[in-house]
Amino acid sequence: MIDHNRLAQVRAAEEERFLRANPASSRAAQDRAHGWHQGVPFHWMRDWPSPFPLTAAKAQGAELTTIDGQTLDDFCLGDTASMFGHSPVPLARALAEQAGQGLSYMLPSDKTAAVGAMLAQRFKLPHWQLTTTASEANRAVIRWARAATGRDKVLIFNGCYHGAVDDVFVDLRDGVPETRRSLVGQVWDVREHTIAIEFNDTAALQAALSRGDIACVLAEPVMTNCGMVLPQPGFLELVRAETLRAGTILIWDETHTISSGHGGHAATFGPLGDMFVIGKSIGGGVPCAAFGFSDAVAHRMEAARAQLPPGHSGIGTTLSANALTIAAMHAMLSEVMTAKAYAHMNQLAGELAGGIEGVIAQHQLDWHVARVGARVEFVCAAEPPKNGSDARAAMDHPLEALIHLMLVNRGTLLAPFHNMMLVSPATTADQVSRLVTNLDAALSELEIGA
Numbered sequence: 001m002i003d004h005n006r007l008a009q010v011r012a013a014e015e016e017r018f019l020r021a022n023p024a025s026s027r028a029a030q031d032r033a034h035g036w037h038q039g040v041p042f043h044w045m046r047d048w049p050s051p052f053p054l055t056a057a058k059a060q061g062a063e064l065t066t067i068d069g070q071t072l073d074d075f076c077l078g079d080t081a082s083m084f085g086h087s088p089v090p091l092a093r094a095l096a097e098q099a100g101q102g103l104s105y106m107l108p109s110d111k112t113a114a115v116g117a118m119l120a121q122r123f124k125l126p127h128w129q130l131t132t133t134a135s136e137a138n139r140a141v142i143r144w145a146r147a148a149t150g151r152d153k154v155l156i157f158n159g160c161y162h163g164a165v166d167d168v169f170v171d172l173r174d175g176v177p178e179t180r181r182s183l184v185g186q187v188w189d190v191r192e193h194t195i196a197i198e199f200n201d202t203a204a205l206q207a208a209l210s211r212g213d214i215a216c217v218l219a220e221p222v223m224t225n226c227g228m229v230l231p232q233p234g235f236l237e238l239v240r241a242e243t244l245r246a247g248t249i250l251i252w253d254e255t256h257t258i259s260s261g262h263g264g265h266a267a268t269f270g271p272l273g274d275m276f277v278i279g280k281s282i283g284g285g286v287p288c289a290a291f292g293f294s295d296a297v298a299h300r301m302e303a304a305r306a307q308l309p310p311g312h313s314g315i316g317t318t319l320s321a322n323a324l325t326i327a328a329m330h331a332m333l334s335e336v337m338t339a340k341a342y343a344h345m346n347q348l349a350g351e352l353a354g355g356i357e358g359v360i361a362q363h364q365l366d367w368h369v370a371r372v373g374a375r376v377e378f379v380c381a382a383e384p385p386k387n388g389s390d391a392r393a394a395m396d397h398p399l400e401a402l403i404h405l406m407l408v409n410r411g412t413l414l415a416p417f418h419n420m421m422l423v424s425p426a427t428t429a430d431q432v433s434r435l436v437t438n439l440d441a442a443l444s445e446l447e448i449g450a
């Protein structure tokens with residue numbers, strides 16, 4: 001039972017503690033009010049559950065130091081951009097080298113061939129293109145899939161997030177599709193070309209695909225943006241079989257599920273899709289993303305392009321695949337995102353999940369832990385959600401936000417969204433055990449559970 005008066009008391013005390021501990025960040029937040037709209041250069045930076053965002057001085061490995069001189073155990077890791085650690089040495093070296101040799105030529109650089117070969121080998125698709133963000137890669141794959149199939153509809157799963165991609169902001173509320181209510185400035189009805197169904201709903205999937213008008217299914221193999229929703233046994237294989245049968249292109253967006261293993265979820269557990277998207281961590285924090293595709297898709301893309309007059313394709317931007325990006329990806333793929341790194345991340349993430357399960361059991365809470373490789377979350381509900389609606393219902397935003405703040409005050413930084421935790425190659429067993437101890441202390445303070 002949660003005592004909401006108690007939560008309000010603790011919240012007030014924790015906010016005060018935060019203010020006292022972070023005077024320089026507080027002043028910096030005030031200084032930023034001159035010039036930056038709402039005090040931040042990007043509005044997501046206001047989404048932290050603390051009274052104001054901390055101001056970072058530097059970050060290295062799995063530690064982030066604020067301008068107040070506090071060093072936090074960082075399990076947020078830039079919300080996946082730095083999930084292989086902040087400024088890993090090979091990346092920092094490669095960036096410094098490239099910095100003196102020009103950053104953007106609109107020409108391939110000498111490392112480009114090696115990066116293409118590494119992408120193909122690791123993710124098991126032969127053809128690749130780069131963009132600057134995963135959002136942009138998702139927009140590109142949707143466009144290509146429509147062009148390649150001559151169909152206009154996209155199928156997505158309720159509760160998904162694939163970046164700033166207008167086409168996929170369709171939610172199901174009580175089974176009724178609606179444009180996501182938070183979407184700013186959208187003027188056309190995205191439901192016209194987008195079908196949303198629940199994850200793990202085989203009947204809805206079969207019914208939607210049987211109409212023969214769906215260009216692509218765009219999905220994460222494990223949903224990670226509405227809490228975590230795992231596929232039920234056989235569901236991903238069914239998605240694969242049904243998309244093949246319907247002539248629909250299957251696109252795995254592995255921007256987050258790259259936490260699963262060395263080749264992402266698809267190359268580690270199967271099944272492979274026809275197209276693949278990865279962003280964020282592939283450049284270690286340097287903006288870049290990649291999309292891959294099969295021979296069959298490549299042929300259909302070329303055939304579609306051949307029907308068009310020369311001119312703007314609407315795909316890509318000037319900075320796509322610049323030399324700095326290539327240098328970053330080269331270092332990340334060859335020296336940082338290694339099998340050895342994954343072995344460490346997986347083992348420690350298992351320990352983290354086990355530790356949190358222990359705390360949940362000790363406090364006799366009706367909660368559980370979800371995990372996809374190096375990505376871990378505790379969910380304030382007994383049953384693992386099987387779709388986006390269940391996941392939405394399981395969220396307790398005020399409680400999650402308070403726990404987040406309490407952990408920051410105790411030296412542990414989680415992601416600002418549904419308390420997601422990432423374990424990097426640089427994360428240590430001590431950091432994991434501090435997180436578990438801090439969570440235990442926070443729950444005792446909150447007086448929830450036993």
Ligand SMILES: Cc1ncc(COP(=O)(O)O)c(C=O)c1O
Binds near residue numbers: 133134135136220279
């Ligand atoms: C699964 C997934 N795809 C794509 C994106 C978009 O990434 P970006 O914001 O870097 O464009 C995100 C962002 O959180 C994501 O979670």
